[in-house]
Amino acid sequence: MARIALITVSVLVLATAGAGAWLYQHLNGNIHSLGLTDGTNGNAGTEKADAFGRTPINMLVIGSDGRNNQTDCKLGGGCGSASSTAGHNADVEMVVHISADRSNATVMSVPRDTMTQVPACKNTATGTSTSGYYGQINSALQYGPACQVATIHQLTGIPIDHFVMLDFSGVVQMSDAVGGVSVCVSNNVYDTYSHLKLAKGAHTLKGVAALEFVRSRHGFGDGSDLGRTYAQHLFLSAMIRKFKSAGTLTDPTKVYSLADAATKALTVDTGLGSIQKLIGLATDLNKVPSKRMTFTTMQTAPDPSNSNRLVVASAAKTLFATIANDQSLSAASGKKSAPSASTSPTATATVPAAQIAVRVENGTSTTGRASVIASELTAKGFSPGTTSANAPALAAKTTLTYGAGQKAEAQTVAKALGLSSSHLTQGTATGLTLVIGADWPSGSTYPGGTTSAASADTHAAVSNAHAQTAAGSSCAKVSPYKTVQIGGVAMTPAQAYAAATKQPDSAS
Secondary structure, eight states, X not given: OHHHHHHHHHHHHHHTTTSOHHHHHHHHHHOEEEOTTTTTTTOSOOOOOOTTSOOOEEEEEEEEOOOOXXXXXXXXXXOOOTTTTOSOOEEEEEEEEEOTTSSOEEEEEOOTTBEEEEXXXXXXXXXXXXSOEEEEGGGGGGGOHHHHHHHHHHHHOOOOOEEEEEOHHHHHHHHHHTTOEEXXXXXXXXXXXXXXXXXXXXXXXXXXXXXXXXXXXXXXXXXXXXXXXXXXXXXXXXXXXXXXXXXXXXXXXXXXXXXXXHHHHOEEEGGGOSHHHHHHHHHHHHTXXXXXXXXXXXXXXXXXXXXXXXXXXXXXXXXXXXXXXXOOOHHHHSSSOOOOTTTOGGGGOSXXXXXXXXXXXXXXXXXXXXXXXXXXXXXXXXXXXXXXXXXXXXXXXXXXXXXXXXXXXXXXXXXXXXXXXXXXXXOSSSSEEEEEOTTOOSSSSOTTOOOOSOOSOHHHHTTTTTOEETTOOOOBXXXXXXXXXXXXXXXXXXXXXXXXXXSOOSOO
């Protein structure tokens, strides 16, 4: 649900920006902000500037399942006292990447069922702390949004610049902001948990119905959190298209009331803690066309020790690398587009970066040079089989030697590190060996070289990641499995729809 807030709140704020000083101050006072790294030892990462000094924006958008007020209790169900519901989890997590040149964006969902290592954190608001543990990724929010930021950064290696956190009522208000959002379902569906009930076909969802749709995990896909992320991508894509259509949000009175409610529902980091800063974010987002916004879900695999949980798949490392390296996934996620040489340096290569291992040798008198470059390569999505060692002798020039038939792999490595073709040479041994020479005394990219923003294979990055752009539309796939129950009887969402004749549909 938090992905809905990202674009919606920004547009609402932008639309009210010219309404006067009083309105500005009023909305400004609504926003609640916290430090990005509060209680986490500052582990959120740092962005790298491109050749023109521009930096991308990476933001973690969080949908809290907390029920700490009467409205959210009524919407979310399972109501309790404020103290009993204070330990809320991240119902939705997504990393939103806006490129340094503002030409493209990527939205990567992180399924809440993923198991990972949560770092040491302290919730500065409640005093609750942890020394770190292995557990479900969404539980990190119990130690504050900064802990959720640190956990995502630790898992992915992607620098996180901001966070936006939203509650249930915010979703309801913002779906109304555009007069409802058009969605389609592939079959009759009744999710007895989120209470979403829709007949097969197209619908326009407002208010609570929109919340039911974005929270439904038993209605779509295999009934897991993965199916929910796919449906949310469809919902947000439809909302973005409606925002960009003519005539949206033209009623100033309605826009103000919704902006007022939306800003009250937000918790952001201090870097976004003002209307002016949110307007800046809105401006950056508005520059990206729908066809250049890619929605994807982090690749996962079943947890061997718990079939109801997930672990990160090895393929996700390449996806992480493309985002960290400010690489557009728009062409790779489309069925008809092919990556150009400017967006994919591996266009001439047939081996994904994740399958390329490099032996890095230090031919300088500086200790640790090989380790620095090897770490840079793995951070960019190259094989964890990449190693470092000392060269047999000191070298004046940096060289990358490759075996027969491995020139394409060497070119991929060279482009990632800023090496020119003059540094490449074919040898007699199999494999790639990079010797760091005296001409490269420091840094992780070759001095004067031009590194490619796309050092990882874009097609490998979106493999099994359910990638699609905001320009496309399709129906949410209703689960064919018995994921719901009525009266203790397990049944499919379509069967439940047929059985629940007295339950009104979510959309009339």
